[in-house]
Amino acid sequence: MAERAQAQWNGEVAVTSDERWRGRSLSAGRPAATLSLGYDDRSGIYVDGSATVATLRSGPDLVSVGVDAGYARRLTTGLVLDLGLTRREFRGAGSGASGSGYTELYLGASGRCLSGRLLYSPDYLQRGVHTLYGTLDGVVRPLPGWRLLGHAGLMTVLRQRPWAGMRASQFDYSLGIARQIGRVDARLAWSGGGPGRDYYDQRPRSRQAVTVSASIGF
Numbered sequence: 001m002a003e004r005a006q007a008q009w010n011g012e013v014a015v016t017s018d019e020r021w022r023g024r025s026l027s028a029g030r031p032a033a034t035l036s037l038g039y040d041d042r043s044g045i046y047v048d049g050s051a052t053v054a055t056l057r058s059g060p061d062l063v064s065v066g067v068d069a070g071y072a073r074r075l076t077t078g079l080v081l082d083l084g085l086t087r088r089e090f091r092g093a094g095s096g097a098s099g100s101g102y103t104e105l106y107l108g109a110s111g112r113c114l115s116g117r118l119l120y121s122p123d124y125l126q127r128g129v130h131t132l133y134g135t136l137d138g139v140v141r142p143l144p145g146w147r148l149l150g151h152a153g154l155m156t157v158l159r160q161r162p163w164a165g166m167r168a169s170q171f172d173y174s175l176g177i178a179r180q181i182g183r184v185d186a187r188l189a190w191s192g193g194g195p196g197r198d199y200y201d202q203r204p205r206s207r208q209a210v211t212v213s214a215s216i217g218f
Helices: none
Strands: 008-016 032-040 045-056 059-074 080-090 101-110 114-121 130-140 146-159 169-181 184-194 198-200 203-205 209-217
Antiparallel strands (some): 008 209, 059 080, 101 114, 146 169, 198 203
16 A cells, blocks of 8 residues: 555556456456546645446456545554545346445555555445454565465354355455556466356356456556
């Protein structure tokens, strides 16, 4: 997480071979592109928004939109504390999430190599579904311009499950390598989750996937 010391606008355009979300595909295993815009105020308040379009069988389709708003503060130790609220809507085909969404309140902390978040939702994919989701992300920089990336997430359903057969606990993970090439950030990642399968195009699918992606900031 970058230090939020100056007021500024920022943005990013990213393309990927498969848009992944918590060990599932949002783009039905097909390529997708995401536009992200954000504003960081020097007070520590920030707002970020994103929209993802995928190339589905029926053609280009808006599959996801999201917005985050929060407050971040860097301590004298260098640790950054982060408190905020996110809202995400799913509008395309993929993982049974189409036409649903969720709101999450989150609290996080990040340092140079590790970051973690705890997120609580009162309406995860359906009204009345309460969940608690914890994440841990790490980065190692072995060489200039290179990064090794890791992610682990664990979600527990506290009340009511969004669909039949879903286990009360879900996990997701990813391992990746990234290379900065000029202004372009290129990544290769392996990700997955469980228990259970993904489902799109009217058939069950593996939740493991290898993806390639590239992004450029502005």
